[in-house]
Amino acid sequence: MKKLTKNEYSTLADKASPPTKSYRTIPTAFLVGGLICTLGQGLLNLYQYLGLPEKTASAAVSVSLIFLSVLATGLNVYDNLAKYAGAGTLVPITGFANAVASPALEFKSEGLILGIGAKLFTISGPVIVYGIAASCVYGLLYYLFG
Amino acid sequence: MEMLWEYAKAFLVGGAFCAVGQVLIDYTKLTPARILVTYVVAGVVLGALGVYQPLIDFAGAGATVPLTGFGAALAKGVREAVDKDGLLGVLTGGLTASSAGITAAMVFGLIAALISKPKDKA
Numbered sequence: 560m561k562k563l564t565k566n567e568y569s570t571l572a573d574k575a576s577p578p579t580k581s582y583r584t585i586p587t588a589f590l591v592g593g594l595i596c597t598l599g600q601g602l603l604n605l606y607q608y609l610g611l612p613e614k615t616a617s618a619a620v621s622v623s624l625i626f627l628s629v630l631a632t633g634l635n636v637y638d639n640l641a642k643y644a645g646a647g648t649l650v651p652i653t654g655f656a657n658a659v660a661s662p663a664l665e666f667k668s669e670g671l672i673l674g675i676g677a678k679l680f681t682i683s684g685p686v687i688v689y690g691i692a693a694s695c696v697y698g699l700l701y702y703l704f705g
Numbered sequence: 706m707e708m709l710w711e712y713a714k715a716f717l718v719g720g721a722f723c724a725v726g727q728v729l730i731d732y733t734k735l736t737p738a739r740i741l742v743t744y745v746v747a748g749v750v751l752g753a754l755g756v757y758q759p760l761i762d763f764a765g766a767g768a769t770v771p772l773t774g775f776g777a778a779l780a781k782g783v784r785e786a787v788d789k790d791g792l793l794g795v796l797t798g799g800l801t802a803s804s805a806g807i808t809a810a811m812v813f814g815l816i817a818a819l820i821s822k823p824k825d826k827a
Contacts, residue, residue, distance in 0.1 A: 579731045588727035589720040592771070596719025597712050599766030604708070617769060622809045624770065629813040633821050646726030649737050650744060651719065651770045652806065658741065660814035664821050675818045679811060682738045686772075687807065689742045690779055693749040694799030698783035701753075702795055705787070 584645050591640070591647030599624055599651075621652055628653035632660040658682035711765060718760065718767030741772055748776020753784075778802050 563571070599620050606616035631637035637657050641648040648654055662678040669678075680687075726744070729735050735743070751757040757777035761768040768774050782802020786794030800807075 581728075581731045584731055585724050585727045589724040592723025592726075593716040593720025593767075596767045596770045597716045599719075599770040600712055600715035603766050604711075618805045620766060620769070621775075621806045625806060625809045626813055629810070629817050633817040646730055646740065647720075647723045649730075649740060650723045650726040650772055652772060652775060653770075654737075655741060655772060655775070655806075656810045656813070658737070659810040660817050663814050663818040667818050667821065675815065679814050679818075682741065683807075683810065685738060686741045686745050687803075690745040690749060690776055690803070691799040693746045693776070694779040694783040694802075695795055697749060697753040697780055698787050698795035698798055701784055702787050702792055705784070 587643055588645045588647035588650075591644035592650055593647075595624070595647070595651040595653055624651070624653050625656040628656035629660045632657050633664065637661075655683060655686065658686075714764045715767035715770075718764035719770055720767075722767075722771040722773060744772040745776040745779070748773035748778075749780045750776075752777030752780030775803065775806065 602620045602623050603616055606619050607613065611619060628637060631640075631653075637648065637653070638661060641654075641657070648657065659679050659682075662681045663675045666674045666678040668674060722744075726740055729740055729743075730737070748757065751760075751773065757768065757773070757780075761774070761777070769778075779799045779802055783794065783798030786798030786801060788794070790797065
């Protein structure tokens with residue numbers, strides 16, 4: 560069998576993968592993502608109406624959206640929605656929560672420790688590592704020059 | 706009317722963040738994990754430059770719900786921690802600011818995984 564060069568492989572891969580229908584994917588992402596943020600705004604207004612101070616209300620919104628996302632992931636709703644919504648379900652904080660819960664659910668059969676425990680961080684781990692590292696860089700610059 | 710405009714701003718700005726993410730997926734072949742990392746780090750940078758807070762003031766949840774808002778919260782947390790604790794704040798600020806979100810995702814995810822039936826892989 561002939562060995563493929565990297566270039567030949569990528570031409571083949573491009574041919575095999577279906578063309579992206581951006582005229583559909585981008586508006587769908589906009590719509591779904593916008594609706595998730597609107598839901599967040601509704602929750603924010605509700606919590607502030609109930610008397611929570613702004614900072615607490617904002618954290619409560621994140622926690623509520625995370626809860627709803629994990630629930631929807633457990634019911635297999637979120638991943639189905641994500642097939643259509645793409646970045647619309649990925650970019651909001653619900654996408655982060657889904658990235659935590661989804662691999663944990665999927666790899667449950669590999670056990671409590673290296674299945675659920677490790678897979679919780681498959682995608683969220685890098686996000687936390689680089690996010691926190693970036694915050695340290697900024698913190699250090701701010702400490703030295705701020 | 707005022708409230709309607711508030712929701713419209715959240716919808717439009719939040720939607721725009723997601724549309725940009727979709728453009729990245731469609732045209733750069735960035736994987737979802739890379740997009741999440743990119744958004745959070747971009748949020749830290751925008752927060753550090755002071756341009757994200759005005760966007761939050763304008764769009765509310767439209768700016769805080771996307772992961773860039775998570776990054777901006779990290780930047781804000783580390784700044785407040787440095788103001789309060791000096792050099793130690795460099796290490797404590799980020800995780801302190803994000804602890805509620807990370808812990809919620811972890812614990813809810815764990816509970817969901819424990820009580821769910823293993824998925825049918827179709």
